[in-house]
Amino acid sequence: MGGPVNPGYTRHHPRWHRRRIPIFWWLEKASYTKFIARELTSLAVGYTALVLMLQVWSLARGPESYDRFVSWLQLRPVVALHIVMLGLLVYHSVTWLSLAPRALVLRFARRRLPGTVVLLMHYAAWLVASAAVLWLLVAG
Amino acid sequence: MDTISHDILVVGGGGAGLRAAIAVSETNPGLSVGIVSKVYPMRSHTVVAEGGAAAVVKPEDSLEAHAYDTISGGDWLCDQDAVEAFVTEAPEEMIRLEHWGCPWSRQPDGHIAVRPFGGMKLERTWYAADKTGFHLLHTLYQTSLKYEGVRNYDEWFVTRLLVDEGRCRGLVAIELASGKPYAMVAGAVIMCTGGAGKVYPFTTNANIKTGDGMALAYRAGVPLKDMEFVQFHPTGLPFTGILITEAARAEGGWLLNKEGYRYLQDYDLGVPNPAPVKRSMELGPRDRLSQAFVKEMERGRTIETPHGHVVHLDIRHLGAKVIDTKLPFVRELCLKYENLDPVKELIPVRPVVHYMMGGVHTDMHGSTPLPGLYAAGEVACVNINGANRLGSNSLTELLVFGARAGRAAAEFVAPGAGSANGAVLAQALDEERRLKAALLDREGSRERVSGLRNEMQAAIDEGAGIYRTAEGLESAISTIQELQERYGDVALDDRSRTFNTELMASLELANLLDVAEAVLHSALSRTESRGAHQRTDHPEREDERLLSHSLAFWTEDDVPRIEYHPVTITRWPPGKRVYGEQAS
Amino acid sequence: MTEPVTFQIQRYRPEVEDEPTWESFGVPCRSEWMILDALNHIKDHVDGSLSYRWACRMGVCGSCGMLVNGEPVLTCATYVTSVLPGPVRVEPLRGFPVMRDLVSDISDFVRKLESVKPWIVRKSEKSLEEGEYLQTPREMGEYEQYSMCINCMLCYSACPIYELEPDFLGPAVIALAQRYNLDSRDEGSEERMDILSRQDGIWCCTFVGECSAVCPKNVDPAGAIQRLKVTSTVHAFKSLLMPWAGR
Numbered sequence: 029m030g031g032p033v034n035p036g037y038t039r040h041h042p043r044w045h046r047r048r049i050p051i052f053w054w055l056e057k058a059s060y061t062k063f064i065a066r067e068l069t070s071l072a073v074g075y076t077a078l079v080l081m082l083q084v085w086s087l088a089r090g091p092e093s094y095d096r097f098v099s100w101l102q103l104r105p106v107v108a109l110h111i112v113m114l115g116l117l118v119y120h121s122v123t124w125l126s127l128a129p130r131a132l133v134l135r136f137a138r139r140r141l142p143g144t145v146v147l148l149m150h151y152a153a154w155l156v157a158s159a160a161v162l163w164l165l166v167a168g
Numbered sequence: 169m170d171t172i173s174h175d176i177l178v179v180g181g182g183g184a185g186l187r188a189a190i191a192v193s194e195t196n197p198g199l200s201v202g203i204v205s206k207v208y209p210m211r212s213h214t215v216v217a218e219g220g221a222a223a224v225v226k227p228e229d230s231l232e233a234h235a236y237d238t239i240s241g242g243d244w245l246c247d248q249d250a251v252e253a254f255v256t257e258a259p260e261e262m263i264r265l266e267h268w269g270c271p272w273s274r275q276p277d278g279h280i281a282v283r284p285f286g287g288m289k290l291e292r293t294w295y296a297a298d299k300t301g302f303h304l305l306h307t308l309y310q311t312s313l314k315y316e317g318v319r320n321y322d323e324w325f326v327t328r329l330l331v332d333e334g335r336c337r338g339l340v341a342i343e344l345a346s347g348k349p350y351a352m353v354a355g356a357v358i359m360c361t362g363g364a365g366k367v368y369p370f371t372t373n374a375n376i377k378t379g380d381g382m383a384l385a386y387r388a389g390v391p392l393k394d395m396e397f398v399q400f401h402p403t404g405l406p407f408t409g410i411l412i413t414e415a416a417r418a419e420g421g422w423l424l425n426k427e428g429y430r431y432l433q434d435y436d437l438g439v440p441n442p443a444p445v446k447r448s449m450e451l452g453p454r455d456r457l458s459q460a461f462v463k464e465m466e467r468g469r470t471i472e473t474p475h476g477h478v479v480h481l482d483i484r485h486l487g488a489k490v491i492d493t494k495l496p497f498v499r500e501l502c503l504k505y506e507n508l509d510p511v512k513e514l515i516p517v518r519p520v521v522h523y524m525m526g527g528v529h530t531d532m533h534g535s536t537p538l539p540g541l542y543a544a545g546e547v548a549c550v551n552i553n554g555a556n557r558l559g560s561n562s563l564t565e566l567l568v569f570g571a572r573a574g575r576a577a578a579e580f581v582a583p584g585a586g587s588a589n590g591a592v593l594a595q596a597l598d599e600e601r602r603l604k605a606a607l608l609d610r611e612g613s614r615e616r617v618s619g620l621r622n623e624m625q626a627a628i629d630e631g632a633g634i635y636r637t638a639e640g641l642e643s644a645i646s647t648i649q650e651l652q653e654r655y656g657d658v659a660l661d662d663r664s665r666t667f668n669t670e671l672m673a674s675l676e677l678a679n680l681l682d683v684a685e686a687v688l689h690s691a692l693s694r695t696e697s698r699g700a701h702q703r704t705d706h707p708e709r710e711d712e713r714l715l716s717h718s719l720a721f722w723t724e725d726d727v728p729r730i731e732y733h734p735v736t737i738t739r740w741p742p743g744k745r746v747y748g749e750q751a752s
Numbered sequence: 753m754t755e756p757v758t759f760q761i762q763r764y765r766p767e768v769e770d771e772p773t774w775e776s777f778g779v780p781c782r783s784e785w786m787i788l789d790a791l792n793h794i795k796d797h798v799d800g801s802l803s804y805r806w807a808c809r810m811g812v813c814g815s816c817g818m819l820v821n822g823e824p825v826l827t828c829a830t831y832v833t834s835v836l837p838g839p840v841r842v843e844p845l846r847g848f849p850v851m852r853d854l855v856s857d858i859s860d861f862v863r864k865l866e867s868v869k870p871w872i873v874r875k876s877e878k879s880l881e882e883g884e885y886l887q888t889p890r891e892m893g894e895y896e897q898y899s900m901c902i903n904c905m906l907c908y909s910a911c912p913i914y915e916l917e918p919d920f921l922g923p924a925v926i927a928l929a930q931r932y933n934l935d936s937r938d939e940g941s942e943e944r945m946d947i948l949s950r951q952d953g954i955w956c957c958t959f960v961g962e963c964s965a966v967c968p969k970n971v972d973p974a975g976a977i978q979r980l981k982v983t984s985t986v987h988a989f990k991s992l993l994m995p996w997a998g999r
Contacts, residue, residue: 043666043766044849044857049915056822060912063960127959131978138890207805208862210903211813266884269872269935271892271899278886302812303899310870310928322862345851374807407784410810501810504829618796662801664765667852670800 066123072116079110125150169597170350171588174202174319175581177339177354179326179381181209183301183566184545184573185360186308188534191574193315199578201318202352204341206325206376206672209309213362213374214566217301218413218497220293221563223258225282229290231255232739238561239740241287241453242525242554243699244715245394247736250532250550254568261567262294270307271296273494283494284418284446286559287453287747291446293560298415298497304563324350325672326380328599329357329388329541332591336388336540340599344672347665349603351596353588355581356540358573359385363524363546364683366676369625371521372404372411381547383679385528386686390536391719393549393733395683396691396701397525399557400634402457404520406475408505412498412517414559417450419494421483423457424514425469431479435460438748442485452747455556455700458519462634473516480514487511519634523562525553525700526690529719529733534573540580544573551717551735555699610659617658617674624651624677628684632691635702641692648684652726655681686720686728693730694718711742756780757832758839759790761802763853772850775799776839787827787835787842788816791854804854811968814904818854819843824909824966845909847918858905864921868929868947873940891936898931898976900969907963907973919952923963923973926954930976949984957981 054060086097100106128150129143176192178185181203189201203209224234234255239246266272266280273281273295285293296303312318323344330338330353338353361381365373386392402423403412417423420443425431430440430449437456438448445451461479464470470477483491483498488511491499495510502510527549534542534550545566553561588596624647631644655678662670696710697703716732723729756778764772777798779790788806795802804827806816811829818827821841832840848856878885907923908914914922929948933941948954957977964974 044851045764045766045770045772046849047772047846053912053915057962059962059965060960063912063958063962067958127961127978130972130975131982133979207807207815208858208903211805211807211815213808213813215813215902216808216810260880263880263884267872267878267880267937269932269937271896271935272884274887274889274892276889278888278891280884299812299900302902306899306901310865311872313866314869314871320862322859345857374809374813376807408809497812504811616796617800660801661799662803664767664801664803664852666766667803667855668801669803670795673800 069120180360181205182212183214184570187570188574195578220295245554378676379683395526401522478516814902895934910962927973
């Protein structure tokens, strides 16, 4: 079943060459750069979660604390930052959803649903969830 | 020199080799098997087979019909007892492959589907789209991984068999990664190294088909049988030689000449019908179709291209749906290698060397005359293919005879029998010295491997093509003899020990030269025309004199001794090969 | 073609050097040549010591995978005209140790392949007399794509994760495991799930997607891995919430 005489032989073979992976390996190919960019946008998600937690925490500490938080949110540089974060969030969500059809194989009446249908279903779900949240904010 | 010991060694990891190794493990799980292959098993040439594998499955079919088609297709040079065993065991081997996961194409109800094929009276060719060999090989390889007793020596190149006291005791192999030769000893060796298409310049065969096993056995004193029978497949792409499967014709393809005329009707192969008719026209046997091409070319009715004369294979009328379901690989190959879409355009094709009916002399259990040495697959000659092989019999042959050889070797061997005695080790050390002296240490390149190889290929193509004459063969023989001498002066550019592919090419060239010698002398000796061996100076089949197998024995002076061995006839006395309307 | 094409080829002779070097060759190419034909020309007429693997020359054995201008391709299926103008850079596949010139050591793949049990696993076998397992064309369609893998390793070369994390099972191995998981005749999904859902299995993949982009046979290993992630997660929740459901 095994390969050459000693199975552990290969990786540490003194004569066989493994190249040193360059630090900027991800700049060598457009697809790698896009991948790293996509992964880095998860930081935006983390940041947004942090802001939401701050919001809840400041609310819990009383009206003055909350007002301080809101005025911080209204600072020009913070608004600019949050617009950028929104952009990254949307990019993150769109790229995430575009991968969904590859991961989810759904069937209806014994036929495989085409990728675009799966994708549209995800967007529909996103829309519904967003609409529900919006209703809560506006109506409540 | 390091020694490795196994109960059984299998040389070659293709369909036959893997099947043999599995058969050994199933017969006796306690035996240790080493598969020694010069490439990773999934690279073996079995992988390119396209059309299918034949086995009787339809209720209206019969084992007798399959046997008769095979025997008549082989122009009665087949050993009928072996053919009977072959057709009997074929269906169970195919079911076994299916149980192991092979994705055979199915009918809508889930049962196995079969398609018609050249020379067969009824549909019995099992297929996996048009990549049957690929699926067969990968199924066998992946299944072989589950047997504990089987060990793979991937990219190890065998250079010599070790024989002592009239028995095969093992072999010497170079581990390509390190360049180090090892003595591998065993109770039995099963040779499954495939054919030798690379003797010719234009072949469907991969680079690795260099007749290694044939040469190894030949030099160890085992005769090569029926070497003069070389199959030219009628439909290869020009320039590359890539195979366009017979299945294209089985599904209804037509062969057209310069005028768009289905020329096969002029060659006693029946009358044209829009739909395929079994054993007729484009579904005739391969040797007759290739011979018809040569005659057409002589009459100036073939199409001239920068890569030689061609005819056209027309599958446009099958439609895109059929082509994409039944012949997707054909479409892919034409698009990639000829820049044309067979759904809309004609495919240029010409005869191309494809298969060696001949090989190492074995009986129907895969045993050679040398005790301890077995052979199966294209390297062996049982002979069930006779003077011309029918398409789709070869893949089945790998399974049936691979299993038979494996079982026979397993029963022959006593566990722990593979041990190195003094004489065997001395031979191995001698081989190590030879390799070092003759190849790696020689200075001054007066001859290049590639130069000699090209000259050999040109000579045999000229002398032993589809039609042969005594003069042509004799001229080729003297060229090959000269090349054998000049081979002694080959020096390599590559002095490295690590993965030296030039050394391997040089050793393969030596093997090819020995195979070429056997082919040419056997062809010169057979003064008749039968199946794939056509002599314009002896155009008739002569059963009274030559209903026998030729056996070529290696001699010191590179002129093989040719003997004859009678063909076993059981139920089907020699008759006339009839194709076309008369067949029905 | 009128002008010779310049090929820059990576050479590595472990006995004499520690690092690979580059060597340039001018090759008079014909328009119908593949990269492999150019390599063969060099080996036959210029430098016989150039080492590389090839066999079938029709894109089905998987031997001739190399990096050409940074892209993993089958050299027998890539036209020289498609990579012009030169110079054309040819290197061995990435992610694997280089043994010599253009030859990488792919034995890691073979070891990992064995570990996922790439064979039909059944609780009870049918006897040969009972004939074939029935499988409709639709059932075959479920796994057919994944059965097309020729083991060429282009996906491993394209996957940055495989180079960064050498223990990763890798795209082809997982796609082949999935081929058996989805085969209606197989009953081994459970067994394979344990091996596949380890840290160096499917969860090592971060869906770069390059494997599927370079696959010459459209196997879509990335899709296979993501589908397994969904299956594995669902399976984990099911066994957590309904442990009594028959295994």
